[in-house]
Amino acid sequence: MAKYSSSSLPYGAFGAIIAFLTGLLVLVLRSRRWPTYGVRLPASTDVITHTPESAIVLPETLPTGLLPAASDDLTLIEGIGTKIAAVLNAAGIHRLEQLANTSPEELARILRAAGNRLSSPTSWPQQAKLAAAAKWDELRAFQATLRAGRAG
Numbered sequence: 001m002a003k004y005s006s007s008s009l010p011y012g013a014f015g016a017i018i019a020f021l022t023g024l025l026v027l028v029l030r031s032r033r034w035p036t037y038g039v040r041l042p043a044s045t046d047v048i049t050h051t052p053e054s055a056i057v058l059p060e061t062l063p064t065g066l067l068p069a070a071s072d073d074l075t076l077i078e079g080i081g082t083k084i085a086a087v088l089n090a091a092g093i094h095r096l097e098q099l100a101n102t103s104p105e106e107l108a109r110i111l112r113a114a115g116n117r118l119s120s121p122t123s124w125p126q127q128a129k130l131a132a133a134a135k136w137d138e139l140r141a142f143q144a145t146l147r148a149g150r151a152g
Contacts, residue, residue: 074099077127078143079119087114100128 072095074085091110093099099107107121123146130139 072096076131076139077124078146079121079124084111084116084119087111087116090114096128096132100125100132 074080074088074093074096075082076096077099080088087110088094088099088107093102093110102125104122104125107124111117111119111121123142127139127142130142
């Protein structure tokens, strides 16, 4: 009695199908190129030595994405996330100036009333004063010494 495999196709056929599909995939991926829209670059890069100054266009203002956030963004403060900012907003603290003029004890009371017992607002008024005064370098240096709004 002859032994036959359970497959009706021999293993060589599976290999041929896999090789065909792999080749087809390679051809499709090789044919994909970024559109050039008719622009031809010189074959040698020696031709382009520098960009003429007249071709450089500078914006009139800085992009707004690179500027610090608005003064009403409480999440600039280390230790304040979106949830705590929402709690502070509900308590009437919407701007950095308001946060700077609020004592840490009052902030702790607001947080406890909202059920937050983990946050430590001791450095928040000091951070808010720096941010409200747009002293970004000093704020970053001070925040580098903090961990979740706490010293250390």
